[in-house]
Amino acid sequence: MGPANQPKEQKLKELEAMRQKTIFVMPIAGAIFVLMLWEVLLSQVSFLPPFPLSMETFNKISFILATPVMFWIGKPFIDGVVRFIKYKAANMDTLVGIGTLVAYFYSSIMLLFPSIKTLLQAPEGLYYDVTIIVIGFITLGKYLEAKSKLKTGEAIEKLLGLAAKSAVVIRDGKEVEIPIDQVVVGDIVIVKPGQKIPVDGEITQGTSSIDESMITGESIPVDKTVGDTVIGATINKHGSFQMKATQVGGHTVLSQIITMVESAQGSKAPIERIADQVSGIFVPIVLVLAVAVLLLWLTLGSQFMPFSQALSLGLIGFVGILVIACPCAMGLATPTAVIVGVGKAAQNGILIKNAESLEKFQSINFVVLDKTGTITNGTPAVTDIQIVAKLAQKKTLQLLASLEKHSEHPLAQAVVEKAQGENIGFLPVSNFKALEGKGLEGTIAGVHYVAGNIKLAEELGLKIDTNIIKEFTSQGKTPVIFAAKKSIIAYIAIADTIKEDAQEAVAALHKLGVKVAMLTGDNIQTAEHIARQVDIDQVIAEVLPADKANEVRKLQKKGYKVAMVGDGINDAPALATADVGVAMGTGTDVAIESAGITLLGGHISKLPKSIKLARATMRVIKQNLFWAFFYNIVGIPIAAGALYPFIGIMLSPAIAGAAMAFSSVSVVANSLLLKRYRL
Structure with a gap:
């Protein structure tokens, strides 16, 4: 198994470890959650049977169960607290760690040292349930999140699975089957009907029909003959042929696609950087706020109620704020949507270089099309x-x-x-x-x-x-x-x-509210004739290659967000100048390198589809961020006890933990809906 599979193996091992922890903790958390509700509802609902255990017995059992949950299952959260103490770097785990440790140690002191409990006049009920339920539900949420994230990487996995495992080459006049990684440039490769083409190359003998759908997204097979290029991982439908290997290993089209998709899925959009900055400020503020709420309950609250009750409510508020404010959903909002969006694009023959290109592309309102190779064949x-x-x-x-x-x-x-x-x-x-x-x-x-x-x-x-x-x-x-x-x-x-799909593509762009211009070095008469046939809004003709970038700048100065689409070396400066450069996949390497988005197969009809997908992805990111922020903004005051003076309700940290886990899973689930988006 090659190096490409090692990260996947590592992720599967980590996922299995999380699954084992989840299997251990969830029955405990579930049982404690039921008992907690039973205790809470006992005074409210007459038909419930008496609580099955004495409070002392329940507390001792809870201590035994909470200890492995806190120090084994909850180790990542403890590590977060240690990092905070050592490096003053707080993250999401820090909040959960501090909250559950405070609940655990307070409860343990009250249980193991009854004299302190008597001195403080503390209530019989302890907070082991908070430790168990919060860690349990968050562990479940993290497991489901990791499982979902692994699914979002299916696009890469499918691309890796496309590659042929071996090739038949001619060595010393004989046909020899060798592993794919032993094929070298210049090898003569034999490809028979139904086989995957092992590497990129050029047909030297024979003809065939090639299914390139896995690379270009187009279902119609392409006829190939001597002198035509073929792409590794595509399928030879009919006829045997010989080909000369021209690109192997990491230089093949498939390898470059995988590299680009991996890079894009790992990159951060500007909107995600803002979320990161907010989280960086948010965590210390929450820590200060939680301490302030505890102190307020102890000072002001104790003036209206017994100190033991004020301490109890203060601790509930302290732990509740730390748990409910954990910005897990905020941290997941952007990367999950980007990973799914980029993967969906790759499966449709649209390569997105990075998350920034994806974010910029959704706001494009003016597309400049180079004529030759873009609008025309x-x-x-x-x-x-x-x-x-x-x-x-x-x-x-x-x-x-x-x-x-x-x-x-x-x-x-x-x-x-x-x-x-x-x-x-x-x-x-x-x-x-x-x-x-x-x-x-x-x-x-x-x-x-x-x-x-x-x-x-x-x-x-x-x-x-x-x-x-x-x-x-x-x-x-x-x-x-x-x-x-x-x-x-x-x-x-x-x-x-x-091109057959040019008119359809321009019409689709107009439906999206995007203006379209054609940029060409041809004379105005020729350019306008072509523009009329495809209903282009503006013609910019008789432009020298060096001036193409200037024409793009002129449109940008008018306030337009411009995407430049081209396929030649002379388009590269304009592609780099535009807000987003789009290269036709049939074009030169220079054009593709200069572009943020590449349309494989040279089909211009993929352009409006890519804009639609970019807009859908950004819409999902904004939905995710809205609900993540909304959840925190609404949840923190309730956890602090804002409703207690009016209706006597404090938000249990255990319920806060369950809600926080649900919010993270819902964000991932919302992102995964992009997989079903119809282009």
Whole structure:
């Protein structure tokens, strides 16, 4: 078992130890709680049978039970008190520790030294029940909390489980199965149908259909052929192929995703830092307040009641305040929601670098989209073929693609891909020649053909239909003229096509109240044509790469919270300048490093989903913090005895402990509801 599993093993051991303690303490706490209620209700409810034990016997049994509970089960709380004495550093455990120790030692002194009890005229009832019930319920709460936290880390566990355990490689001309950690860059790996791809690489032989849903969140398999990259942990659906390993170990896409998710789940959002600061001030204030309440009961209270009663009520108030003020729920409010939110995002192909990005993302009200690779696919494709000669479209495309197949120009590749997509075969070409900056020419079946730009057509004296050319260029498309025997056969338009989900994504952003701008180096005519198709609010065109960050700053100066979305190296400064940078997962490493959020698979439709998730996560954090603070603000005065002069009620520290444990568990449960949030 690898190092990645060791933290999980350690956590499971700790959880098992907590479970054993909970199993020991809860029957005791439950029994004492029932007996405590029985004693309290005995004078109020006539049908209850008499208390089964004498008070002296009950106190002795309570002492025997409370001692292991205090010093074994309650050791973490005692440690909190020791740290406070040594380092003056108080935390949540300090409050519980002081409260339960005071209750335990007061009760033990009264039990073991009856003369002191007589001198103080102390009541028969002691406070062992406080020690047992408070520690019992808080231990149960901590166990349930730890168990829930382990569940929130399931996203990492699932990601780790995706990795292949072994790989079949070619070594010395033979196929050898080796552990995954022995694969090195450059190895030729064989992948068969149904197998997980072991590492990142490039197909060198064969074709297949790959299920990349575990990485990108997209359910439709992707066709791959020679030269295409494949990602480790994705599943080979059909066909065998060979691939060359390009990234192994901690450098694979899966490893980087795990690292990013772990880092994000461990990071703190600004709102959590505020909660930490409040807790740091809150604990010492509570300690002072608890002592002040005890002194007030002893001084003022003793003027209206016997000293023994004032002492009893003062101790109840002192311990009650320490227990109910324990800011456990406050401390859990943010990290549990962040862990679940980041995990949920990762399962949907959205990588969040840290909690700060998550918090900032929920307030985004302006999104700037880079055009190429973000709104568009980033690769040219044939969009129109207008034939002006007496020739069928299929035959025209076959002739043109046969010629273009011999060129490496991106526009030529677009024509070839169009023909391949329509299962059109290629014809042999002779006398092929590339015409630098203009086009190409060649002979097919004895006929001389040319294909190229307007400049080439004009040089050859071809009669150009300017209306067709204007129609293409007005839409931001590049015209290609195909001709033979001094006459034009067809006009072909090639353009970077809009992503299928771009319009849906922009519409979803508008529904969220987010404005959308497109940022591009293209001319204004081309940019506006694309913007109209996807309903973009603002076009910022003819921008040099170095000026993209300045355009983002201009929007920020207008008061907008800006997210920049891009995929190229030239987008990196703008991604870093924006309030939140969003990288398309198909982009460069530089863009991804500069971004706070990465959308795997290059699907822009994940952008509104990630904003929705960020808002939902922050909503849960605010709910958690509200109830945590509300609980403390309301609970402390009641525990201090604010209701006693009016209705004669003091909040039992035991009930305060149960309520505090419940509040912590409810915060974790509220955070776990994010798992069910529909994006």
